[in-house]
Amino acid sequence: MKINTYLLLTILGCGLVTWLSRVVPFVLVKNFVLPSGLIKLLSFVPVAIMTALVVQNILIFKTGSWPTINWLNFGAAVPTVAGAIITKSLLIIVVIGIISMAVLRLLT
Amino acid sequence: MNDDLTIKTAIKDVIPTLFGYIGVGLAYGVVAQTAHLGILTITLLCLIVYAGSAQFAITSMFVSASPISAIILSTFLINSRMILMSTSMAQHFKHDSLRQNIAIGTLITDETFALGMNKASMTKGKLTPAWFNTANVIAYIVWWLAYVVGALAGKLITNPESFGLDFAVVAMFIGLLYLQMIGDRRRKLRVQLEVILLVVIAMFVLGRFLNPEIALLLATIIGCLGGMAVEEWR
Incomplete structure (x- = not known):
């Protein structure tokens, strides 16, 4: 597909809404004092959102029926979690994850 | 990772997250091949939209020739989590200039957000624009390169998944989640x-x-x- 007006406009529009989602909060937080309750709430965002991102990859979603488990990803996640607890090194954790997945694919 | 906030440490800190980008880039390459997107289109997507799952969604909507408004709305919904992440991260940069805040926000991703929060738990909540911008810019460049290489390799590799690289992103979030949990002493x-x-x-x-x-x-x-x-x- 050659680049055309349709592709270009879509990319620019998508870029704009994404950029605004990223930047507007920074501008607002810089200029206004957030209520302490909201700050407290936001302090849970890292753990909550990272959990949701992991779960999103371990479950298979299909609207209208209960999510099912992606057993391949689940299987690779087990040694990855073990590696995290033992090594506490992000680089090693990622490498263990990649190797676990490669090995699982080789076996299945 | 330690509590040092120099540019040099930022380079070291961001390295593990780059594996995830390479995995996603390769996987995307195959998708882009089937959608017949050129390198220029992929480059514009990477540099202007710069968001993994949204880029996959946009590409598949290109294939089905969806209306522009529908693609933009989907992108906004997929990336709306950025609003939460940015609001949360902005707390650490309230005392830096507006220009720095805009710079950091422009290139923040799931990965650099998670990395930054991990770093903050080691530095008693202190983060510097120098550290964050370095991590952001490296991530941005590697992201684009991984996608271009992925698109080129997409012609050669028929089954990129067999390398296990596609799991790198999940492994990274598992690692960052665990480190975040044990790192936050408060x-x-x-x-x-x-x-x-x-x-x-x-x-x-x-x-x-x-x-x-x-x-x-x-x-x-x-x-x-x-x-x-x-x-x-x-």
Whole structure:
């Protein structure tokens, strides 16, 4: 597909809404004092959102029926979690994850 | 990772997250091949939109020739989690200039957000624009390169998944989540585990009724509210 007006406009529009989602909060937080309750709430965002991102990859979603488990990803996640607890090194954790997945694919 | 906030440390800190980008880039290359997107289109997507799952969604919507408004709305919904992340991260840069805040916000991603929060738990909440911008810019360049290489390799590799690289992103989030949990000394481990459990249940239940992106957003908010509730009223 050659680049055309349709592709270009879509990319620019998508870029704009994404950029605004990223930047507007920074501008607002810089200029206004957030209520302490909201700050407290936001302090849970890292753990909550990272959990949701992991779960999103371990479950298979299909609207209208209960999510099912992606057993391949689940299987690779087990040694990855073990590696995290033992090594506490992000680089090693990622490498263990990649190797676990490669090995699982080789076996299945 | 340590509590050092220099440019040199930022380079070292960001390296593990780059594996994830390479994995996603290769996987995307194959998708882009089937959608017949050229290197220029892929480059514009990477540099202007710069968001993984949204780029996959946009590409598949290109193939089905969806209306521009529908693609933009989907992108906004998929990336709406950025609003939560940016609001949360902005707390650390309130005293830096507006220009620095805009610079950091422009290139923040799931990965550099998670990395930054991990770093903050080691530095008693202190982060510098120099550290964050370095991590952001390296991530941005590697992201684009990984996608271009992925698109080129997409012609050669018929099955990129067999290398296990596609799991790098998941492994990275597992690692960052664990390090975040044990790194945050201000909060009891038990509360963190309760938040995690709540988010898992919320994702499962909401996943039946909503699309995964909206479920992710709502599950995160539910997790935050639940965390606050158990901390306040126990």
